Structures are given as C-alpha cells and as structure tokens.
Amino acid sequence: MAKKNIGASLALYPSPLIVVGAMVEGKPTWTLVAHTGTMAHSHLMVSLVQAHYINKGIRENKKLSVNVVDASWLRDADRMGTISGNKADKSGAFAWTMGEHGAPLIDEAKVSIECEVDGNYELEHFDHFEPNPLRGRT
Template sequence: MKKSIGNILALYPTPAVVIGAAVNGKTTWTLVAHVGIVAHDRISVSLHSAHYINKGIKENGRLSVNIVDENMLPKADYCGVVSGNKTDKSRLFGSVTGAEGTPIIDESPLSMVCKVEDVYECNGFENFICSITDTYADDSVIDDNGKLDYNCLKPVLFEFPTYSYLRTGSVIGHCTDAGKQYKESIAE
C-alpha cells in the first residue's frame, strides 16, 4: 500500500550537465541538474537567480548544455562548488565556439547550443526556455547510422534528495514492445 510522503519532487534522477555562457565577454561554466524537455526542439534550464552565469545568458540570449560523463565529473562537480562571482572558470575545460559564438566543452561527449526563447521566474529560479540551434556529438557516441548511441554516451545522472551521482543502466527493452505484448495478452 502506498502512503503519502508529502509534496516531494520525485522525478529524479536527471542528467548532470554543465551550462556554458559568456559573461562580460568571458566564458564561464556551471553545473546544473534541473534540465527538462519542453518539446521535441525545446528544453528548459532552471538556475537559481543568484547564479553568476544567468547575467550572461540573459545578455547574450544563448547558452550551451554539455552532457557530463564520468571522465569529466570531477571538473563538472567543481563547477557546482565554486561561484563564477569569485572564481574564473573560463579555462577549466578545453572549449570551442559553437553556433552563434556559444562556448561548448571539448571533453563533453555531447553539447547542445541553445537560444533562449523565454525566461520564466518561479520561487527564486530563472527557468530558461530554449530552442536547440545545433548539437555537437563526439564520434564515440554516434552509431553506424549517424544517430546518437546512448549505450555509448553514458551520461552521469544526479539524484537530488541524496545529492548522489549515478551511472546509467542497461537497456531493458524497446519503447512500445512491452505495451504491444501486454495488449496481445489481454486481447479477447
């Protein structure tokens, strides 16, 4: 039997990402776990309004979303420990300039360059609603058909209630297969 545990946000784990943007013409990075899908070509990035990087995102209307894998986790976690107000994080990662001059992380296996379409403020957080203008993927995460291979990507996941990083698991099935099998089992 289920019991009420309160109004707990229970949609974790989520992928850990490092957001990149320019503030006063200089690249900065911050670790974020509050990202979400809004539509097939839109995402949301939620940052507390006190974050240093927010100024640059609002000024430039652009940001990058860089998937964190285990190799880059120590640097990514560091981005969440120090503030851009006090620490220059511009050289923390090797980076290149993506679409529209947006900084992307070389060592991230997958980076998306995004244009801010809207900002929704809620409870001290600025939620950037973004369209994806370009996606950059390392060869190691692209399959023979030119598609992303999430078995190779292996993003680090973040679980907020315990502040833990998790590994992705194995494939348990293909979308719609279980539903079709269930449908056949109940067919009269």
C-alpha cells in the first residue's frame, strides 16, 4: 500500500486507556491517561502534564494505581479527563479500595495495578513517572 506523508505526528494509536489513581492530601484522586506504556520488564510509564492535580500526590507518596478502562465504565473514566482536581474534588467518583501499598484501586476496573514510583523522567512540561507494579488484580 502506498504511504501518505501526514507530516510529523505523534500517531502511535490505538493505545490502552487508563485511569491513574493516587492519594492527595489523604483523599483519592483520578486522572484519565492515554500516554502510557511498558519499560524494560519491570516498569510501566505514565506521562502526565506537570500542572495536573494528581502529580502532587504521586511526587509526594511515590504510589499510584493503573486502572485499565473498558467499555463498562468508559463514561465515568472519561469524566476524569475533563475535570481537574485543581477545580473540583474527584475523590467520590468511584467506589475504591485502598491497596496493600497505599494506592487507591478502582473497584469497577477489571485490571488494577498498584505501583511504587521509582523514578521520574521530566521532559518539556511533563512528568514521566516510572511505576513498578506491586500487585495485579483481575
């Protein structure tokens, strides 16, 4: 098939969609993320604009959860991409369970991965957290 040049583009799609969970000031908060992936055989990667509310909690507690979105809770997940914790409290958005290591896990998610954050590669105005999975749940 002939290639069509569409110019320089970040077009690595489709990609999994996740809701990242973390604790901020003692309450859970949730953020929708598409730019995520796997590093080596040990870490995930979550790319988050530094101005997002959730980054504060991840930087302080070094814990986050990766909750894999599916159609059954897509609408609620999408809201986590349109509302910022800087303006509204998102702590009540989901039924959740505290993980064994201090990251909040969404009950409705069929896969939730509790992680400890080992590093942060900062690029432009993004944090690229390097979470190390501690527990998987299906």
